Amino acid sequence: MNKKIYDIAVIGGGPAGIFAAYYARMRKLNVALIESLPKLGGQPETLYAQKEIYDVAALPKISGAELATSLIDQLHLLGCDEYLDTSVNNLKLDDGIWHISTNKEPIDAKSIIIAIGNGAFKPRxxxxxxxxxxxxxxxxxxxxxxxxxxxxxxxxxxxxxxxxxxxxxxxxxxxxxxxxxxxxxxxxxxxxxxxxxxxxxxxxxxxxxxxxxxxxxxxxxxxxxxxxxxxxxxxxxxxxxxxxxxxFVSDTKILHDWNLDLEGPFIKVDREMETNLPNVFAIGDIITYPGKLQLIATAFAEGPIAVTKALRNMYPERDYFEHSTSLFKQ
Ligand SMILES: Cc1cc2nc3c(=O)[nH]c(=O)nc-3n(C[C@H](O)[C@H](O)[C@H](O)COP(=O)(O)OP(=O)(O)OC[C@H]3O[C@@H](n4cnc5c(N)ncnc54)[C@H](O)[C@@H]3O)c2cc1C
The missing domain is CATH 3.50.50.60 (FAD/NAD(P)-binding domain)
Structure with missing residues (x-):
């Protein structure tokens, strides 16, 4: 049996990764979402579930846990393959396909979106x-x-x-x-x-x-x-x-083995969220570019930019952008 090759593997199931996975599904791509913790949600779910957030557009007030639940509900409208309790260890490019090694089964994808936040965080x-x-x-x-x-x-x-x-x-x-x-x-x-x-x-x-x-x-x-x-x-x-x-201690040291251009602990990206590696993008708290803000609102915007560029790289014939999402409706 041929191993499944995803269009996009999103590494990290925080706000950036969940929304990017959902948006990629909306653009009709095959998506794997890989999260090292047993549940999706990232920092809002894990670090401040009960704290209120006041700067997510159109939501005057929402707790960390409610935001995570809403993001997961939205993702489940279109669904994707979720690999929970799965930590990515390394990435290797072979014949145009990225082989992602994890603590469990390896995952193959044409493109990768790294959304690992502050890394796999552990409490002190x-x-x-x-x-x-x-x-x-x-x-x-x-x-x-x-x-x-x-x-x-x-x-x-x-x-x-x-x-x-x-x-x-x-x-x-x-x-x-x-x-x-x-x-x-x-x-x-x-x-x-x-x-x-x-x-x-x-x-x-x-x-x-x-x-x-x-x-x-x-x-x-x-x-x-x-x-x-x-x-x-x-x-x-x-x-x-x-x-x-x-x-918390977070562990982004793992990135040093991934051959990425880093600035301190952050991944350098261009304005289309592309890293120095072919078809590897990065979004959310883990990235840096001039003016970068470590906010949920910013992370949400970076996902669609990365997905759109990944789609253009992989399927130039599908190189269109429609601003009205009602046209994408399932
Ligand atoms: C106390 C606190 C309060 C905050 N309040 C606000 C606020 O009010 N408004 C606001 O906009 N922002 C707030 N933030 C910041 C906001 O939470 C972050 O900007 C946001 O979570 C970034 O999302 P992310 O998806 O990039 O990263 P994260 O939320 O960190 O998610 C990254 C995910 O990747 C996973 N991961 C890491 N390494 C691996 C690996 N190797 N393999 C697989 N998975 C991996 C992690 O387990 C995690 O689930 C707050 C942050 C904190 C700590």
């Missing part, structure tokens, strides 16, 4: 060993649903925007909320810190987390051992949930 985890079972119910690095925290005793660790915002937010649903930070000063926006100071959040600083264990008497709860900075004082709090917001 606690640096000491703890019982891995604690991560099942008590310790998380992402907020999937606020409901998980309802009526619970919760502690958030971190001092940046995300930690401070979640502390303020979760205090509305949790039974009790504490914020653990190693300094007396936060790295969050002044207005957020002011809201924090007016809230019921108990501020535990300057403390660092030294240990996390299941509570001896109640296995549903955990004991979090805190050490005061520059002091021998040790304090233990018993809680239901610990949310660690130490930020």
């Amino acid at each position: 985890k606690l640096t000491f060993d703890y019982d891995p079972l604690i991560e099942e119910n008590n310790l998380s690095y992402f907020v999937n649903s606020i409901e998980e925290f309802r009526d619970k005793d919760v502690a958030i660790a971190g001092g940046g925007d995300s930690a401070v915002d979640w502390a303020i937010h979760l205090t509305n649903v949790a039974n009790s909320t504490s914020l653990i930070h190693r300094r007396n000063k936060y790295r969050a926006m002044e207005s957020s810190v002011s809201d924090l100071n007016k809230s019921d959040v108990e501020q535990l600083n300057p403390y660092i987390i030294k240990d996390v264990n299941f509570n001896q008497d109640d296995h549903e709860k955990i004991d979090v051992t805190l050490k005061m900075i520059k002091s021998d004082e040790i304090k233990t709090i018993t809680i239901d949930k610990l949310l660690v917001n130490y930020g």
Whole structure:
């Protein structure tokens, strides 16, 4: 059986990649969408699902999770082959076809759109060993649903925007909320810190987390051992949930093996989103060009530009552009 060759393989299922995949399907191309995480949605879904976004055109206000769901719903109107939990490792051109090696099956395509954002991001985890079972119910690095925290005793660790915002937010649903930070000063926006100071959040600083264990008497709860900075004082709090917001490490180093022209961690593209490699395009947060803004609105616009140029390269006879999408309707 001949292996399927896609017109376009989109690498990265964040806002840029999902919308580019949808637009490519609208232009009647065969599309594979490859995402390293088990679900599509990128940063809005993974990093700030409950945060509101105010600068997506025609949507006065939408949360990260709602935006991701709407994008996925839109993509599913036309559908494409989705490869989830699939990380791209390398790209190799052979006889005009790109062979994309992944942690699973290889994927072949005539063109590639790289939309990997800040790379395959991973949360910065606690640096000491703890019982891995604690991560099942008590310790998380992402907020999937606020409901998980309802009526619970919760502690958030971190001092940046995300930690401070979640502390303020979760205090509305949790039974009790504490914020653990190693300094007396936060790295969050002044207005957020002011809201924090007016809230019921108990501020535990300057403390660092030294240990996390299941509570001896109640296995549903955990004991979090805190050490005061520059002091021998040790304090233990018993809680239901610990949310660690130490930020994320993203890994774009992989790009160095892909023979792309880079500027720092970013892929250089021209005004048609083309990279230095033939039929390889890049869009979204991973790219740079004069005036580039790392915004969802910008990422949305870059997809159609890349798809249109890819289509022109692959099928010059279909080199037309219609501005009214009702003409493309399925
Ligand atoms: C806290 C926060 C708040 C924000 N608020 C706003 C806002 O209000 N308005 C706004 O416009 N923007 C906002 N942004 C920025 C916005 O989220 C990004 O501009 C947008 O997500 C970029 O989309 P993207 O698809 O390029 O990248 P991403 O959303 O990062 O998606 C990239 C995807 O590629 C996947 N991937 C990475 N490497 C690989 C690989 N090797 N193989 C397969 N898949 C891979 C990743 O897992 C990820 O799902 C915010 C960002 C943050 C962190």
